[in-house]
Amino acid sequence: xxxTIASSFANKIILVILAFIVLxxxxxxxxxxAAVFLRIQPNQIIxxxxxxxxxxxxxxxxxxxxxxTFLAFVLAVPTGYFMATRRFPGKxxxxxxxxxxxxxxxxxxxxxxxxxxxxxxLLGPTLNFLGLxxxxxxxxxxxxxxxxxxxxxxxxxxxGFESMDQDVINSxxxxxxxxxxxxxxVSLPLTFRAILSGTMMTWARAMGEFGAxxxxxxxxxxxxxxxxxxxxxxxxxxxxxGVMLSxxxxxxxxxxxxxxxxxxxxxxxxxx
Amino acid sequence: xxxxxxxxxxFSDKKVIQSLSLEVKKNEILTLLGPNGCGKxxxxxxxxxxxxxxEGNIYIDDILVSGTxxxxxxxxxxxxxxxxxxxxxxxxxxxxxVQDNVAYxxxxxxxxxFRLHRREVxxxxxxxxxxxxxxxxxxxxxxxxxxGQKQRVALARSLATEPQVLFLDEPVSAVDxxxxxxxxxxxxxYLQKLKITVxxxxxxxxxxxxxxxxxxxxxxxxxxxxxxxxxxxxxPSSGYVAKFLGVNSFKGKAVxxxxxxxxxxxxxxxISAPSNHNLxxxxxxxxxxxxxxxxxxxxxxxxxxxANSVEGVVTEMVQMRSNAQVTVDVGFVLKTRIPxxxxxxxxxxxxxxxxxxxxxxxxxxxxxxxN
Numbered sequence: 297x298x299x300t301i302a303s304s305f306a307n308k309i310i311l312v313i314l315a316f317i318v319l320x321x322x323x324x325x326x327x328x329x330a331a332v333f334l335r336i337q338p339n340q341i342i343x344x345x346x347x348x349x350x351x352x353x354x355x356x357x358x359x360x361x362x363x364x365t366f367l368a369f370v371l372a373v374p375t376g377y378f379m380a381t382r383r384f385p386g387k388x389x390x391x392x393x394x395x396x397x398x399x400x401x402x403x404x405x406x407x408x409x410x411x412x413x414x415x416x417x418l419l420g421p422t423l424n425f426l427g428l429x430x431x432x433x434x435x436x437x438x439x440x441x442x443x444x445x446x447x448x449x450x451x452x453x454x455x456g457f458e459s460m461d462q463d464v465i466n467s468x469x470x471x472x473x474x475x476x477x478x479x480x481x482v483s484l485p486l487t488f489r490a491i492l493s494g495t496m497m498t499w500a501r502a503m504g505e506f507g508a509x510x511x512x513x514x515x516x517x518x519x520x521x522x523x524x525x526x527x528x529x530x531x532x533x534x535x536x537x538g539v540m541l542s543x544x545x546x547x548x549x550x551x552x553x554x555x556x557x558x559x560x561x562x563x564x565x566x567x568x
Numbered sequence: 569x570x571x572x573x574x575x576x577x578x579f580s581d582k583k584v585i586q587s588l589s590l591e592v593k594k595n596e597i598l599t600l601l602g603p604n605g606c607g608k609x610x611x612x613x614x615x616x617x618x619x620x621x622x623e624g625n626i627y628i629d630d631i632l633v634s635g636t637x638x639x640x641x642x643x644x645x646x647x648x649x650x651x652x653x654x655x656x657x658x659x660x661x662x663x664x665x666v667q668d669n670v671a672y673x674x675x676x677x678x679x680x681x682f683r684l685h686r687r688e689v690x691x692x693x694x695x696x697x698x699x700x701x702x703x704x705x706x707x708x709x710x711x712x713x714x715x716g717q718k719q720r721v722a723l724a725r726s727l728a729t730e731p732q733v734l735f736l737d738e739p740v741s742a743v744d745x746x747x748x749x750x751x752x753x754x755x756x757x758y759l760q761k762l763k764i765t766v767x768x769x770x771x772x773x774x775x776x777x778x779x780x781x782x783x784x785x786x787x788x789x790x791x792x793x794x795x796x797x798x799x800x801x802x803x804p805s806s807g808y809v810a811k812f813l814g815v816n817s818f819k820g821k822a823v824x825x826x827x828x829x830x831x832x833x834x835x836x837x838x839i840s841a842p843s844n845h846n847l848x849x850x851x852x853x854x855x856x857x858x859x860x861x862x863x864x865x866x867x868x869x870x871x872x873x874x875a876n877s878v879e880g881v882v883t884e885m886v887q888m889r890s891n892a893q894v895t896v897d898v899g900f901v902l903k904t905r906i907p908x909x910x911x912x913x914x915x916x917x918x919x920x921x922x923x924x925x926x927x928x929x930x931x932x933x934x935x936x937x938x939n
Contacts, residue, residue: 463659466618466646467722471673471729473647481672485663 329546335539344540352518353526353541360437360522361502367438368446368498373491376453377483398447405444406511413439413512436513437520444508445501449494456490457483493556500552504545569594569765570615570733573635575624577610577789584610586789587624592733597759597766599776602786603812608769609656611786612735615767616653617646629732647676649733652726656738658718660710666721667693667706673729696724700758715743716751723758734762737769752778773813785809801857803932810855817855818900819936822847829928837878837899840928851936860930861904863894863922865914877925882918885911896924 336344344350379391397405411417413430423430430436460483468482484491506524513520515529523541531538570592577585584607592598600608613619615626617633620643625635628651633644646653660669671693697703700720710718719739726734736755743751756779759766768779776783777797784794785808793805804810810817820834822844830843832854841854867877880898892911894904902924916922 461657461659463655463657464661467653467655467659467725468661468672469618470616470646470651470653471725472676473645474676477676482661485661488663 332539332542332546336536336543340536341540341543344536347534347537347540349517349526349530349534350537350540353521353523354544356434356437356518356521357503357523360434361441361499363438364441364445364502365449365495365499367442368449368502369495371442372446372450372494372498373453376450377457377479379450380454380457394450395447397444398451400444402444402505402507403511405508406440409436409440409443409508409512431512432514432516432520434513434519437509437522440508440512441502441505444505445498448497448501449491452490452494452497453487456487456494459490460486489559493559496552496556500549503548569596569629570767571625571627571630572611572615573625573627575611575614575621575626577607577614577619577621579610584789585614585621588790590784590791590794592765592767593782595763595765596781597768597779599768599770599780599783600786601770601773601776601783601812602792604771606786607789608771608786609737612653612737612767612769615733616651616735617644617649650729650731652729652731652734654719654722654726654734654736654739656741658710658715658722658742660718660721660725662710664709665706666697666702666708666710666713669710669721670696670725670728672725676729692728696727697721699727699761700724714747716747716754719743719751720754723755727762731764733765733767734759735767735769738771740770740772740775755779785812787812804855805934806937807853807855810853814903815855815857816861816902817853818902819851819853822850822852822933824848830933832933835899839878839931840876841931841933842928844933847933847935852933853936854931854933856902856926856931858893858903858905861902861924861926863896863904863906863910863914863916864925865916865922867923875925875927877923880922880924882916882920882922885916885918896922898924 375394379387400408410431413419413423413436415424415429415431430439464486465478465482468478472478472481503522504524505522506528509520509522510525510528515521515525517526517529521529523545527538527541527545530541570590572588572590574587574589575585576583576587588607588611600611602608610619614621614634615628621634626633628649632642633649635642660666661672664672667690671689674689674692694703694706697706700723702717702720702724705713705717705721710721713721719742722739739755740748740752752775759779768776770776770779780797782794782796783800785792785800787808793800793809795803800809800813801815804813804815804817807817807819809815818834820832820839822830822841823833824831825843825845825848828843829840830847832839832841832852834854839854864877878898880896880902882894883897883901884893884895886893887908891905891907894906894911894916896902896904904924914922
């Protein structure tokens, strides 16, 4: 009897400690986010939305991240399919290298891109010959964003294709002679959610890209100054603009997470 | 209908199928029966074109679908072999309604040469759903159906392309345990109605008996024996087959022939069996079905023919619904199946001394190839 009382007391203590840890963690994340929102009045929001510097940065971010996401889709989905369904020598090495940007510090990514594409870089002479300069132009932003963000899509596409039920795919192969038809009518719909959530993660990552863009593309307003770069630049000269851009990015990130969570729940047809 | 000629398949150093040959007759239901991992599914996958054999030829309807013809290598894709396949797991397309699942194969006809009219696709889909009794579920999604309903849809889907051969890989295992019995009978009905060549895979003995015209017992990547259920039970051709079917088998030596009977010495026990001059003096294996053995408390020679009545000790008793499986050690192990009422009237329990009685004619004897 004594023992059960003691152990139930111990359980309660553990529960209280756990709850404390969870709350601390939650506030560690939520407090800074809330602090951003507390920096601005509702009427200032309307005002800031007409700030030309903000609008320029938003426009640039939107179109570079859209192109980067599209590029990531075109490159990563077929690659993910290939990596998930084929075996070949050296696969593990290739797999690791194309996943690398996920953990690579963005500054290193920026340096690496410079050494590859800058006029004095590895491909510099070729690009010069073709009359192309990359750093300092929006195309550099797109390359930096694709480099850093595409592995997120690759990973989830690959996992999606790997977890396809082989019996389902085999059923389709027996019923239909066209591989392309099987891919588009069965493989792709089965991995649709994984690919969509990977695409959104990639887009969110591209929107937030800072380090690699700063180093490789530069910080030129209207040309390479994306939203994160604008926040960095404006926070001292025009703090409210910085706050406004931060809020937009927080809202975008939050929405993407909610959409991904909803995607995970969706089933085909309601359960009886 | 199907001819498999010395087919071999190795997966990373493990020989899964070893020089296997088999013929399946037109419109028969042949079951591949064997324990898990004996290569049943691999064989099915090679027949359907999902797995490529290392060696050997496979013919479906006299057409070489896999192998070499002269110096030419031939390999037809799964969709070109006119086969249907129902898988062990529910393999319906989860994102399509039942009717679209069934129509999937029909639509690929449409894309090829036949150009089925939309109306025709719809009509044939409904016909197939009628066959499996699921017309009213046409607009449901697979996850709204029960396990048995899903497998019926899978059956209808596989029949849509009018296959000449149907492969079923443990289709019953996707059904809830308590509904399996009735699903088996249902499935049997469909298959008989269809008049189609069927290769059925299972590791379940009673399922094999319910479903098939002939059973091929597989072990170690090859066919151990093939025949009707009764043939296999009466005359298992090896200790492996006997063991898998739950038939008693024991090793011994044929020592003497007197008249119509032959004496076998098995681990110190003398047994009478039908005489066979070819076996005299050889090491043999004898098999006997559990239900051909009766038990008594005293020597009982009333059984027809040369009766065996051997003394032993009861080592195990398992009660079933209407009978009991009693294991007796008579120098070798004999499993018997006797009615519960007999168990009661004899009053036997584990450790008791009993006599196992069986006629010589119920023994099936062949040479022991292991020695």
